Amino acid sequence: MTSLGPYASFIVTSYALVAATVLILIGWIALDYRHQKERLRELEASGVTRRSGRQATEI
Amino acid sequence: MTLIDLANPSKFLALTARALPWLAGATAILLLVGCYQAAMAPDDYQQGATVKIMFIHVPNAWLSMFVWGVMSVAALGTLVWRHPLADVAAKAAAPIGAAFTFLALVTGSLWGRPMWGTYWEWDARLTSVLVLFLMYLGLMALWRAVEDPSRAARAAAVLTLVGAINLPIIKFSVDWWNTLHQPSSVLRMGGPSLDKAFLIPLLVMAVGFSLLFMTLHLAAMRNEILRRRVRSLQMMQASQQAA
Numbered sequence: 001m002t003s004l005g006p007y008a009s010f011i012v013t014s015y016a017l018v019a020a021t022v023l024i025l026i027g028w029i030a031l032d033y034r035h036q037k038e039r040l041r042e043l044e045a046s047g048v049t050r051r052s053g054r055q056a057t058e059i
Numbered sequence: 060m061t062l063i064d065l066a067n068p069s070k071f072l073a074l075t076a077r078a079l080p081w082l083a084g085a086t087a088i089l090l091l092v093g094c095y096q097a098a099m100a101p102d103d104y105q106q107g108a109t110v111k112i113m114f115i116h117v118p119n120a121w122l123s124m125f126v127w128g129v130m131s132v133a134a135l136g137t138l139v140w141r142h143p144l145a146d147v148a149a150k151a152a153a154p155i156g157a158a159f160t161f162l163a164l165v166t167g168s169l170w171g172r173p174m175w176g177t178y179w180e181w182d183a184r185l186t187s188v189l190v191l192f193l194m195y196l197g198l199m200a201l202w203r204a205v206e207d208p209s210r211a212a213r214a215a216a217v218l219t220l221v222g223a224i225n226l227p228i229i230k231f232s233v234d235w236w237n238t239l240h241q242p243s244s245v246l247r248m249g250g251p252s253l254d255k256a257f258l259i260p261l262l263v264m265a266v267g268f269s270l271l272f273m274t275l276h277l278a279a280m281r282n283e284i285l286r287r288r289v290r291s292l293q294m295m296q297a298s299q300q301a302a
Contacts, residue, residue: 003108004108004111005102005107005108005109006107006173007107007108007109007173008108010109010112010169010170010172010173011108011109011111011112013169014112014115014116014165014166014169014170015094015111015115017162017165017166017169018115018119018162018166021158021161021162022158022271025154025155025158025275026275028154029275029278029279029282030278032279032282033278033281033282033285036282036285036286036288036289037285039289040285040288040289040292043289043292043293043296046296048292048293048295048296048299050288050292
């Protein structure tokens with residue numbers, strides 16, 4: 001790998017920001033999925049069923 | 060499987076469950092290869108090592124516009140074809156597009172400081188991309204402000220199509236006006252002006268980020284379908300309790 005030269009901090013900060021933002025996006029989407037599944041399980045436990053008769057969490 | 064088949068949310072969820080692991084794997088591999096190639100790329104004769112910022116700035120800038128393009132097609136799907144998943148696709152894409160636009164602005168700013176001597180300049184390219192970012196935020200606010208998803212969908216679809224006017228302005232701003240931002244060096248008449256040593260890592264990163272968008276978009280659409288299922292079940296529960 002070549003040296004990053006006098007502007008290394010700009011390069012490293014750019015890559016770090018991209019990595020952090022992508023990780024935040026992935027984490028947010030994964031947490032949202034868990035949250036929605038949890039809400040569906042709670043609704044199913046309370047006795048609410050879909051019009052199709054299938055379980056709330058079922059695809 | 061046709062587009063009509065995908066109108067069924069259950070079929071779409073089944074397809075998503077099968078596709079997501081493959082897409083995530085391909086994304087990770089391509090981004091790792093792209094980062095390795097970016098690290099190994101030579102310094103530019105004028106910019107030195109700061110050219111490495113290009114490998115993340117340009118894909119994010121492309122995707123900031125591409126995602127709005129996807130949302131515009133989805134907006135047509137909502138208004139013209141009334142495809143049930145069109146609004147879901149548009150709503151799920153907006154935060155991801157906003158993130159790509161934010162990254163394009165910030166990495167561009169961090170690239171501009173050592174090269175131009177300033178983090179920001181109110182030139183046509185930078186300003187039109189900032190407007191795009193604000194439009195993403197406005198759309199996200201609109202979806203949150205209107206409770207009924209079908210009403211929000213129509214308003215958001217109209218706003219998305221109006222906002223699409225900004226896409227050619229962003230693309231051609233460097234040709235129409237005298238800007239500090241350099242003209243296009245890849246998507247231009249006469250082919251790319253970049254040397255292969257820079258072009259290949261850039262294209263690998265661009266494909267990697269595009270796959271990242273597809274992965275995140277499918278996952279966010281799945282979440283939105285589940286959110287709407289929760290909403291309809293809560294309404295059924297409320298009507299059962301009222302009866």
